Amino acid sequence: MTTDSKLENIETLPLRTYTEKAYLDYSMYVILDRALPHIGDGLKPVQRRIVYAMSELGLSARAKFKKSARTVGDVLGKFHPHGDSACYEAMVHMAQGFSFRYPLIDGQGNWGSPDDAKSFAAMRYTEARLAPFADALLSELGEGTVDWAPNFDGTLREPTLLPARLPAILLNGATGIAVGMATDIPPHNLREVSSAAIHLLENPKATVADLCSHIAGPDYPTGGEIITPRQDLLRCYETGNGSVRIRARYEQENGDIVITELPYQVSGARVLEQIAGQMAAKKLPMVADLRDESDHENPTRLLIVPRSSRIEVEPLMLHLFATTDLEKSYRINLNMIGLDGRPAVKNLRTLLGEWLEFRVNTVTRRLQFRLDKVRDRLHILDGLLVAYLNIDEVIAIIRSEDEPKPVLMQRFSLSDRQAEAILDLKLRHLARLEETRIRAEQKKLSEEREKLEKLLASPKRLRTLVRKEIEADTETFADERRSLMVARSAAQALDETELVPSEPVTIVLSEKGWIRSAKGHEIDPSSLSYKAGDAFKAAAFGRSNQQVVFLDSTGRAYTLAAHGLPSARGQGEPLTGRFSPPDNATFVGVMTGDPDRLYLLATDAGYGFIARLGDLVARTRSGKTVLSVPKGARVLAPAPVINPETDLIAAVNAQGQLLVLPASEIPRLNRGKGIKIQGISAAKLASREEFMVGIASVPSDGSLVIQAGKRHLRLKPADLDPYRGDRGRKGNKLPRGLQRVDGIYAE
Numbered sequence: 001m002t003t004d005s006k007l008e009n010i011e012t013l014p015l016r017t018y019t020e021k022a023y024l025d026y027s028m029y030v031i032l033d034r035a036l037p038h039i040g041d042g043l044k045p046v047q048r049r050i051v052y053a054m055s056e057l058g059l060s061a062r063a064k065f066k067k068s069a070r071t072v073g074d075v076l077g078k079f080h081p082h083g084d085s086a087c088y089e090a091m092v093h094m095a096q097g098f099s100f101r102y103p104l105i106d107g108q109g110n111w112g113s114p115d116d117a118k119s120f121a122a123m124r125y126t127e128a129r130l131a132p133f134a135d136a137l138l139s140e141l142g143e144g145t146v147d148w149a150p151n152f153d154g155t156l157r158e159p160t161l162l163p164a165r166l167p168a169i170l171l172n173g174a175t176g177i178a179v180g181m182a183t184d185i186p187p188h189n190l191r192e193v194s195s196a197a198i199h200l201l202e203n204p205k206a207t208v209a210d211l212c213s214h215i216a217g218p219d220y221p222t223g224g225e226i227i228t229p230r231q232d233l234l235r236c237y238e239t240g241n242g243s244v245r246i247r248a249r250y251e252q253e254n255g256d257i258v259i260t261e262l263p264y265q266v267s268g269a270r271v272l273e274q275i276a277g278q279m280a281a282k283k284l285p286m287v288a289d290l291r292d293e294s295d296h297e298n299p300t301r302l303l304i305v306p307r308s309s310r311i312e313v314e315p316l317m318l319h320l321f322a323t324t325d326l327e328k329s330y331r332i333n334l335n336m337i338g339l340d341g342r343p344a345v346k347n348l349r350t351l352l353g354e355w356l357e358f359r360v361n362t363v364t365r366r367l368q369f370r371l372d373k374v375r376d377r378l379h380i381l382d383g384l385l386v387a388y389l390n391i392d393e394v395i396a397i398i399r400s401e402d403e404p405k406p407v408l409m410q411r412f413s414l415s416d417r418q419a420e421a422i423l424d425l426k427l428r429h430l431a432r433l434e435e436t437r438i439r440a441e442q443k444k445l446s447e448e449r450e451k452l453e454k455l456l457a458s459p460k461r462l463r464t465l466v467r468k469e470i471e472a473d474t475e476t477f478a479d480e481r482r483s484l485m486v487a488r489s490a491a492q493a494l495d496e497t498e499l500v501p502s503e504p505v506t507i508v509l510s511e512k513g514w515i516r517s518a519k520g521h522e523i524d525p526s527s528l529s530y531k532a533g534d535a536f537k538a539a540a541f542g543r544s545n546q547q548v549v550f551l552d553s554t555g556r557a558y559t560l561a562a563h564g565l566p567s568a569r570g571q572g573e574p575l576t577g578r579f580s581p582p583d584n585a586t587f588v589g590v591m592t593g594d595p596d597r598l599y600l601l602a603t604d605a606g607y608g609f610i611a612r613l614g615d616l617v618a619r620t621r622s623g624k625t626v627l628s629v630p631k632g633a634r635v636l637a638p639a640p641v642i643n644p645e646t647d648l649i650a651a652v653n654a655q656g657q658l659l660v661l662p663a664s665e666i667p668r669l670n671r672g673k674g675i676k677i678q679g680i681s682a683a684k685l686a687s688r689e690e691f692m693v694g695i696a697s698v699p700s701d702g703s704l705v706i707q708a709g710k711r712h713l714r715l716k717p718a719d720l721d722p723y724r725g726d727r728g729r730k731g732n733k734l735p736r737g738l739q740r741v742d743g744i745y746a747e
Contacts, residue, residue: 026179027178027179027180030178030179031178031179031181031337031343032337032341032343033045034046034176034178035176035177035178035182035183036174036176036178036181036183036335036336036337036343037169037174037176037183037185037336037337038161038169038336038337039169039336039337039338039339039346039351039354039355039358040161040162040164040169040339040355040358041137041161041162041163041164041168041169042164042167042168042169042170042171042172042174043137043162043168044090044174044176045080046075046080046082046086046087046090047090047094047104048159048161048162049075049079049080049158050071050075050080050087050090050091050094050105051094051104051105051130051134051137051138051162052079052138052141052158052159052162053071053074053075053078053079054071054105054128054129054130054134055130055134055138055141056074057070057071057074059071059128059129059130060129060130060135061106061129061130061131061132061134061135063129063130064129065106065108065127065128065129066127066128066129067123067124067126067127068088068091068107068123068124068126068127068128069123069124071091071128072084072087072088072091072123075087078151078156078158079151079152079156079158080152081152084123088123089118091105091123091128092107092111092112092120093117095107095111095128095131096111096112096117097221098113098114098117098221098222098265098299099117099221099265100172100187100221101171101172101173101187101188101189101219101220101221102131102133102168102171102172102190102477103131103133104130104131104133104134104137104172105128105129105130105131105134106128106129106130106131106132107126107127107128108126108127108128109121109125109126109127110125110126111126114222114262114266114267114268114299114300115267115268115269115270116267116269117265132477133477136164136165136166136168136473136477137162137163137164137165137168138162138163139163139165140163140165140362140366141159141162141163143163143365143366143369143370144365144366144368144369144372145163145362145365145366145369146159146160146161146162146163146362146365147159147160147161148160163362163366164358164359164362165359165469165470165473166190166193166194166470166473166474166477167193167194167197167352167355169185169336169351169355170185170187170188170193170351170352171187171188171190171193172187173185173186173187173188173218174336178343181335181343182333182335183333183334183335183336184330184331184332184333184335185332185333185334185335185336186218186220186244186330186332187218187219187220187221188215188218188219189215189216189219189478189479189481189482190474190477190478190479191474191478191479191481192214192215192216192219192481193215193352194470194471194473194474194478195214195215196211196214196215196348196352197352197355197356197470198467198470198471199211199214200349200352200353200356201356201463201466201467202463202467204353206349207349208234208237208238208347208348208349209234211237211348211349211352212230212233212234212237212348215237215348216481216485217230217233217244217483217485218244218330218332218483219481219482219483220246220263220264220482220483221264221482222261222262222263222264222265222266222300222482223249223261223262223482223483223484224246224247224248224249224261224262224263224264224483224484225246225247225248225249225261225483225484225485225486225488226244226245226246226247226483226484226485226486227245227246227247227327227486227487227488228243228244228245229487230485236332237347237348238347238348239345239347240332240333240334240335240345240346240347240348240351241332241333241334241345242331242332243329243330243331243332244329244330244332245327245328245329245330246263246264246327246328246329246330246483247263247321247326247327247486247488247491248261248262248263248266248271248321248326248327249261249484250317252313255306255309256303256304256305256306257303257304257305257306257313257316257317258301258302258303258304259271259300259301259302259303259304259326260298260300260301261300262300262302262325262326263325263326263327263328263330264328264330266325266326266328267325268292268294268300268302269292270325271302271324271325271326272290272292272302274323274324274325275287275290275304275320275324276290278323282564284319285307285563286306286307286308286311286316286501287304287305287306287307287316288305288306288307289303289304289305290302290303290304290305291303291305304320307501308501310501310502311501315494318489318491318492318494319491319492319493319494321491322491322492322493323493327491333345334346334347334348334351336351338354339354339357339358356466359466359470360462360463360466363462363465363466363469364456364462367452367455367456367462368456370448370452371449371452371453371456374445374448374449374452375449376417377441377445378442378445378446378449379415379417379418380417380418380421381438381441381442381445382418382442383412383414383415383417383418383419383421383422384418384421384422384425384438385435385438385439385442386412386414386418387412387422387425388434388435388438389435390412393411394408394412394422397411398423404423405419405420405423406419408422408423501544501545502543502544502545503519503543503544503545504519504520504521504541504542504543504544505517505518505519505520505541505542505543505544505562506518506519506520506521506523506525506539506540506541506568507539507540507541507542507548507562507565507590507592508525508528508536508539508568508572509537509538509539509550509575509587509589509590510530510531510534510535510536510537510572511534511535511536511537512531512533512534512574513574513575513576513586513587514530514531514534514571514572514573514574514575515550515560515565515566515572515573515574515575515578515590516528516565516566516567516568516570516571516572516573517544517562517565517566517567517568518567518568519568521541523568525539528568529571530571531571537587537588538588538589538590538637539590540590540591540592540593541592542562542592542593543562543592544562544563545562545563546562546592546593546594547559547560547561547562547592547595547613547617548560548561548562548565548590548591548592549590549591549592549613549616549617549618550575550579550587550589550590550591551587551588551589551590551591551601551626551627551635551637551638552581552582552585552586552587552588552623552635553585553586553587553588553629553634553635554581554582554585554625554629554635555603555625555626555627555628555629555635556581556582556585556618556622556623556624556625556626557616557617557618557623557624557625557626558575558578558579558581558618558621558623559616559617559618559619559623560578562592575587578621579621579622579623580621580622580623581622581623588635588636588637589635589636589637589638591613591616591638591640592613593613593640594613595612595613595614595617596612596613596614597612597613597640598610598611598612598613598640598641598644598668599611599613599616599638599639599640599641600638600639600640600641600649600663600666600695600696600697601626601627601635601636601638601674602636602639602651602674602677602692602695603627603629603630603633603634603635603636603673603692604633604634604635604636604680604685604691604692604693605629605630605632605633605680605682605685605691605692606651606653606676606677606678606679606680606692607630607633607673607674607675607676607677608636608666608674608675608677608695609666609667609668609669609672609673609674609675610641610644610663610666610667610668610669611626611668611669611670611671612668612670615670615671624671625671626670626671627671627672627673627674628671628672628673630673630682630685631686632682632685632686632688633685633691634691636692636694636695637694639695639696639697639745639746640697640746641663641697642697642699642702643663643699643700644663644664644666644668645663645664646663646699646700647662647663647697647698647699647700648660648661648662648663648697648698648700648717648720649661649662649663649665649666649677649695649696649697649698650695650696650697650698650704650720650723650744650746651677651678651692651694651695651731652692652693652694652695652706652731652734652741652744653678653680653690653691653692653693653730653731654689654690654691654692654693654740654741655690655730655733655739656733656734656738656739656740656741657678657730657731657732657733657734658706658723658731658732658733658734659677659678659723659725659729659730659731659732660698660720660721660723660724660725660731661677661724661725661726661727663697665727675727676727676728677692677695677727677728678692678728678729678730678731679728679729679730680692693741693742693743693744694741694743694744694745695744696744696745696746697746698717698720698746699746700717702717702746702747703715703716703717703746703747704720704744704745704746705744705745705746705747706734706738706741706744707741707742707743707744707745708737708738708739708740708741708742709740709742711737711738713734713735713738714747
């Protein structure tokens, strides 16, 4: 044969056409024969073949267990020529009670755990048989209910679908990724789904909202709380798309938090790892310990031990829900292969409507199959009865004729099957009582035929039968809902200050910028030990769950959490290790309290303003500028303001002049230079001849303390009247001996 003649037998195609066809063929194969479940039995092809192969091996729920390798071998060799590991994994998935809401396989051995669903033993070690629920898929298989197709090599036949008596597509759900599409069908509760199906069967015009009055929402095998609002779930069922949020369930036991149920496919070990990571990063100081106490009796028991009995459990759990897998969102995508053989996303009504159509059609085929069997048997019995009524003549024909069959057919008007049945009779069946048995069987089968014909002739009776069968199977296999439908507030990650016990603390700042925190408010900061050359600078009284703001000599503010400060048992740590202040900057003051607490910020140039503590909080190591410092001026220590409507602002300069004015005259700013409080000459400020020594806010029930060397003068608000003046003035002279003021403060 020449080369040209060989080329004539080769079909040529453009590369674009060939690749497009090959990709489309592969896509349809993945969609129809691998990734998406069928609406009829809710199974993917590999799952269907595994269940059918196990039934063929006689592995019913009442049979002895058999090695999984035997089942996998049968599936691969007869029906599913793919990888053994993928087939075995699909088999394991159907046996895991934490993966399938209603498992189809009963496994013996290591079949994985909720912490690691893929930790199952090899198939040579495990054993399996069908679970009782599989009977709802297989019991009608041999009754003419489904179509059969050749297997991959044409040597055997396999069912194209299983005759499911229950809507398994919703009961166990499905997940899968095909080419260009995916499916995420959540599991549901059998009792609710059956109730909705029966309602639609009896009320074909029912809406999705009507059906959702029966189906509250998904029902996952591992329980948990579904916190998605009902309206959002209704929208999911109306469109076939959406999402559902599941939250772990917990309870309190002797002050500890015990997590008893986790969201679907969430590993308890992973959750503990996430919480431990926050503890290691010092982002969860209110938790003292974690333990996994899960065992055979308590599959999920995770213990969280709070550091103190004063810790509020609900805010802590809301934080953990927001930052760990204790709360997860799951996609809903009701995509499946419909009765028309096409993949489509269906809403709840369409889904249940199509399944009911499949079920009614299956029951019709089963009844018709049985009716055909009954009619055939009655036809045979009619022929046998003729033979018994004419037994002597029948025997004579059989003994005398070489071909008795056509003679019998002609003599007694028998069909071929009737004549064959007569010729197949054994001698023992020629007893006299056999006629009675035949007539009794005829009567029984006639009654059954009449019943079947009535059922098949009446759509109403047919629907009633379907309803009764659904109700009977529901009573057999149904259980209580596991995932509770609960309305909960949204989870929100809290600031670490909100997760810390609220205990009184005293924040102590030294002149060299070292910081430490002492428990309680009774401590005397000046009595603490300091490094050589260092001394007490400032202190602030607050609580351990509050923020601490530091002010430096350039007017920048920095922030730390109070609970993260070193203990006052030692000498503390330098703030320069925590922050990145400008060169040569020193720390002049410390502030703490609630975010709404007010402080008076000022420079010795006589300018200042009142600021809210929450507005001074900085998020970076470099801090943020809050106070503008005039040239040649210095930042004064911040002074707390109790009530800006009734407090008095007292300012004193280096010449011993005291000025008092209402705090209401001082503006409230987030940042800036402020307004002129006390008149200070810019020229004299530059030479440091004149500057503001200190400033304080005196509450209406407090007093102002003026310190000059070893002398201290306490003035009540009424005693300050001689020093009242307009804003921007210098004020009046203090008494002799107090004119070289070292500082002032309110108490």
